[in-house]
Amino acid sequence: AQRVTQPEKLLSVFKGAPVELKCNYSYSGSPELFWYVQYSRQRLQLLLRHISRESIKGFTADLNKGETSFHLKKPFAQEEDSAMYYCALSTGATNKLIFGTGTLLAVQP
Amino acid sequence: DSGVTQTPKHLITATGQRVTLRCSPRSGDLSVYWYQQSLDQGLQFLIQYYNGEERAKGNILERFSAQQFPDLHSELNLSSLELGDSALYFCASSALGAGQSYEQYFGPGTRLTVT
Numbered sequence: 001a002q003r004v005t006q007p008e009k010l011l012s013v014f015k016g017a018p019v020e021l022k023c024n025y026s027y028s029g030s031p032e033l034f035w036y037v038q039y040s041r042q043r044l045q046l047l048l049r050h051i052s053r054e055s056i057k058g059f060t061a062d063l064n065k066g067e068t069s070f071h072l073k074k075p076f077a078q079e080e081d082s083a084m085y086y087c088a089l090s091t092g093a094t095n096k097l098i099f100g101t102g103t104l105l106a107v108q109p
Numbered sequence: 110d111s112g113v114t115q116t117p118k119h120l121i122t123a124t125g126q127r128v129t130l131r132c133s134p135r136s137g138d139l140s141v142y143w144y145q146q147s148l149d150q151g152l153q154f155l156i157q158y159y160n161g162e163e164r165a166k167g168n169i170l171e172r173f174s175a176q177q178f179p180d181l182h183s184e185l186n187l188s189s190l191e192l193g194d195s196a197l198y199f200c201a202s203s204a205l206g207a208g209q210s211y212e213q214y215f216g217p218g219t220r221l222t223v224t
Contacts, residue, residue, distance in 0.1 A: 036215075042217075043113075043199075043215045043216060043217045043218065044199065044201075044215040045215070046212050046213070046214075049212070086152060095140065095142075095157070095203060095211065095213070096142060096154045096157055096165050096167060097142070097144075097154060097201075097213060098154065099144075099151060099152035099153070099154075100151075101151045102151065102152070
């Protein structure tokens, strides 16, 4: 079965601390992984996709097929990073997204 | 602004009623996706349309149906509403949807409250 697991509902860190939001997936084929962010009262926005291998707002994520993980990392958290982060999997056949349950990142001053 | 619009923003209705949620995709996008976000189920894919035709179905109840019109806007119809249908319903659009992976742009959502 295709599944995305985000084990942490809430991650609270202090400003300037490193951040790692965990994401594990279950899929037998070649997945495409995404991170979406939802700031307070705003719509979901794409943050990262694994095929682009880019860094957005200081965030990076590496697909580890051996560990079936796609953890989101940032070396120094900023208060404006506080938001809900969703990891999502696309199997490509239909482009539908399978979302994890999300992690609320709270960056304390 | 991603360009995907959804109406209405909020909807309050009673159990047993029927509602229609509307989505207009970004200009040029042929695919429309509907997702339901609830506290207990999280974000779940409901259904996808591509250029007017149903392309994929997810965890969509039989009481729910959708369609995509020639002008590419889409409507999600929810009938015989139950309290558990209260949720945020998102629409997303992308350029293509068959065998190619394109970014999905999300609308602001419609918050449905069933009382």
